[in-house]
Structures are given as structure tokens and as C-alpha cells.
Amino acid sequence: MDLKEKVRIIDGFPFAGISFKDITPLLSDPDVYMETVNQLEKLVQNLDEKPDIIVAPESRGFFFGIPLAFKMGIGFVPARKPGKLPCEVVSQEYTLEYGTNAIEMHKDAVGPGTKVLIIDDLIATGGTLLATAQLVEKMGGRIVGMAAVIELTDIGGHEKLKKYNPIALISYPC
Numbered sequence: 001m002d003l004k005e006k007v008r009i010i011d012g013f014p015f016a017g018i019s020f021k022d023i024t025p026l027l028s029d030p031d032v033y034m035e036t037v038n039q040l041e042k043l044v045q046n047l048d049e050k051p052d053i054i055v056a057p058e059s060r061g062f063f064f065g066i067p068l069a070f071k072m073g074i075g076f077v078p079a080r081k082p083g084k085l086p087c088e089v090v091s092q093e094y095t096l097e098y099g100t101n102a103i104e105m106h107k108d109a110v111g112p113g114t115k116v117l118i119i120d121d122l123i124a125t126g127g128t129l130l131a132t133a134q135l136v137e138k139m140g141g142r143i144v145g146m147a148a149v150i151e152l153t154d155i156g157g158h159e160k161l162k163k164y165n166p167i168a169l170i171s172y173p174c
């Protein structure tokens with residue numbers, strides 16, 4: 001199945017000049033959703049080391065990280081937007097195309113030496129996944145893979161994340 005045919009593109013959302021890649025059609029049809037998760041599993045099956053857990057950033061990362069963790073029989077740990085997690089957190093700021101944001105994880109969510117696969121729906125500037133990776137590493141976790149459904153190739157994300165060798169199912173220039 002060609003998943004690229006299923007992604008809906010909305011030019012000018014949320015701002016003029018942005019070509020928004022809407023992944024909701026990948027979720028609403030069960031066959032397409034399953035195929036997407038199957039393709040992600042294949043994409044990560046040749047990592048050098050098998051991950052112990054998947055970490056994914058809120059919220060679109062959850063759509064793919066959770067079913068993939070189920071399928072791989074490993075745990076899932078969320079990285080959340082600020083103020084959502086009830087226990088002690090570690091926090092990481094990151095830059096967006098405009099302004100800054102932050103992401104948080106429970107301080108005890110990833111033990112030292114835990115092998116982590118990071119999953120998200122889309123890599124644009126790479127800021128979200130870099131912050132997620134930095135949080136995992138602050139806790140002593142070891143990143144063994146980083147994958148997304150979509151990668152935008154011409155806006156610097158790959159370069160920013162190159163030490164993690166990010167991989168994606170579908171790519172667009174921007």
C-alpha cells in the first residue's frame with residue numbers, strides 16, 4: 001500500500017507558506033492504520049539492538065508509538081507537553097519555527113541503560129525529536145533508533161538529528 005497517497009496535504013495551515021501533512025486519514029481506516037504500523041515495524045526491524053521501550057512525544061507521536069509498542073511487545077513511555085505529568089519530571093525546551101516549547105517526561109520513566117526507540121508522526125525542523133532524545137539521554141537511556149512516518153527533507157531536521165540516524169516511511173521536500 002502506498003501510504004503517501006493517503007496523507008492529506010493542506011497548504012496554508014496553520015500559517016501561510018506551510019504545507020501541512022495531515023496524517024488523520026492513516027488512522028481512520030483500520031486497514032490503513034494497521035498497514036502503517038506494520039510498515040513502521042518493518043522499518044525498525046533491522047536496528048542494531050532491539051529496543052526495550054518506545055518513547056514518543058505528545059500528541060501525534062502517541063498515535064503511532066503506542067500501537068507499534070503493542071505490536072513489538074515492548075513498553076511505551078510518553079513525553080508530554082508541560083504541566084501534564086503528575087510526578088517529578090525532567091524538562092527540555094526546544095525551538096519551533098516560531099518561538100519555543102518544552103516537553104517533559106517522568107524523571108524515573110527511563111532507567112540507565114534502557115534501550116529506547118523514539119517514534120513520531122513527522123520530522124520537520126527536528127526540534128521535537130531532538131528534545132525528546134535529549135530527555136531520554138538525561139535519564140541515562142540509550143537511543144537505539146529514531147523513526148517517523150513522514151520526514152520533510154529540506155528544512156534541516158535530518159541534519160539536526162543525524163547522530164540518531166532518523167528513518168521515515170514517506171518523505172516530502174517540505
Ligand SMILES: O=P(O)(O)OC[C@H]1O[C@H](OP(=O)(O)OP(=O)(O)O)[C@H](O)[C@@H]1O
Binds near residue numbers: 060126
Ligand atoms: O520537527 P519539528 O519541527 O519539531 O516538528 C514536528 C513535530 O510537530 C508536530 O507536533 P506539534 O508540536 O504540532 O504537536 P501535536 O503532535 O500535538 O499536533 C509533529 O507531530 C511533530 O511532533
Ligand SMILES: Nc1ncnc2[nH]cnc12
Binds near residue numbers: 124
Ligand atoms: N508541515 C507539517 N505538517 C504536519 N505537521 C507538522 N509539524 C511541523 N510541520 C508540519
